[in-house]
């Protein structure tokens with residue numbers, strides 16, 4: 001901080017503004033108020049120091065961690081600018097997210113505007129009468145000069161909002177907060193309203209689980225105990241505590257599921273009913289584990305391309321299989337290593353991951369690297385052809401992690417693992433490491449080679465750059481595990497009849513959501529979006545479809561009545577079998593003692609059930 005001030009003083013010439021308030025260094029001062037919160041509006045007032053004849057103001061178009069151009073400027077209204085003598089200044093909009101103002105002869109400029117905060121997801125802002133989730137990317141403007149300036153944020157809280165939670169540093173006892181620059185402001189989401197907070201410490205580091213509006217279906221005490229176990233196992237894994245303040249898990253109960261990572265917090269969304277089903281709750285624990293792992297992997301250790309954000313346009317990287325996929329490999333693994341789930345739960349989650357991967361035809365179209373590069377136009381813009389045209393870098397990345405881990409263990413006779421590669425990467429490319437600007441293309445592969453040797457690197461290269469499948473069965477086999485894939489619900493049973501179409505219930509009809517290439521539906525010419533009305537002239541409703549499908553047999557030749565954009569169609573279809581439903585991983589009956597020890601080394605636990 002001191003170093004920055006000296007630099008700033010040298011750079012600024014005497015005619016430039018040195019202060020926005022008497023005696024203080026240049027800073028941007030934002031104030032948020034909510035006079036129209038019931039209509040989802042946030043009012044923003046920002047005071048900028050200016051140092052040029054003309055100043056351009058920008059609103060980001062995307063929020064780091066979520067690789068989609070969201071065009072936040074669409075929600076910005078009633079923008080006005082006033083100079084330090086109270087005169088209104090003319091604004092000219094010169095791009096969708098850029099405004100220009102003549103600023104000669106003035107030192108500060110105040111911008112005021114409203115933002116409609118009505119998009120509910122972890123990357124955007126949502127305001128309603130009792131709750132606010134505020135993400136800075138869609139709220140705060142910046143200039144070329146102001147990005148590196150300190151940012152103050154005053155929060156004029158409605159009287160009926162009891163609490164504000166953010167990882168921004170609080171100035172004094174009121175509702176004034178401080179960020180050392182614009183990036184930090186954007187990386188610090190705010191959850192306000194009537195919340196319940198569960199503080200806890202692990203290894204001396206303070207954390208908080210914050211729940212937006214507790215509900216009777218959620219046991220706060222139980223959840224915070226489980227979150228603490230996840231934190232403990234990950235702190236032990238990395239062996240470093242990267243936090244210089246409290247870390248916050250900000251959880252909203254909404255009918256959405258997801259999370260977004262930040263340096264000192266994460267925003268999570270789940271159903272209020274999430275804890276009322278064991279699998280659903282494990283899914284939430286996996287989400288917590290995933291987002292927390294990001295505190296290291298992507299927040300403090302990133303691909304070089306993401307070292308500095310350009311908030312106005314896409315940033316391309318081929319390494320999201322590492323940032324997201326390896327995080328997905330570890331999220332569930334830590335649930336087991338932390339004692340939150342048992343081994344059968346873990347193997348079930350792994351089997352589900354493999355099933356989802358193998359039943360996605362798009363894995364033959366895009367490699368893991370290409371899927372990452374194309375995230376802006378594919379992963380975040382899913383359509384009816386998504387499963388045929390790409391593979392999730394989360395999914396393939398997790399399996400690349402599993403196979404890479406095994407290959408390193410095999411090559412080094414279990415003396416090293418992917419865990420060592422991750423820690424090596426962090427020491428080389430982490431923010432406090434020797435090369436804090438992130439890992440270059442190939443950085444991971446080099447770290448793998450240095451620990452596991454050239455052969456393992458070659459395997460990793462192939463998995464990343466080509467569409468060939470990771471050799472999952474060989475990896476399972478090395479641990480004495482086997483994977484059974486069967487079409488029916490129980491072993492030996494025939495698969496149910498099917499068309500390879502994912503149907504969704506639109507409320508009134510069955511609509512084809514995904515039509516998998518190579519399966520009967522695609523061969524017959526069903527298109528995504530088609531509504532199914534009848535099979536062989538007999539009416540089908542969303543309620544009885546599953547039952548009817550059970551009556552069909554593979555090989556039946558039927559006629560489907562469909563509606564496509566208002567037009568009635570009848571098409572012939574030969575019924576096939578549904579995509580395999582049963583993927584089960586189990587220990588082989590003849591598992592050797594050696595394989596048992598490998599399994600224990602990998603899962604990090606004494607597996608008593610094996611003896």
Ligand SMILES: [Zn+2]
Nearest residue numbers: 290294324327
């Ligand atoms: Zn993630």
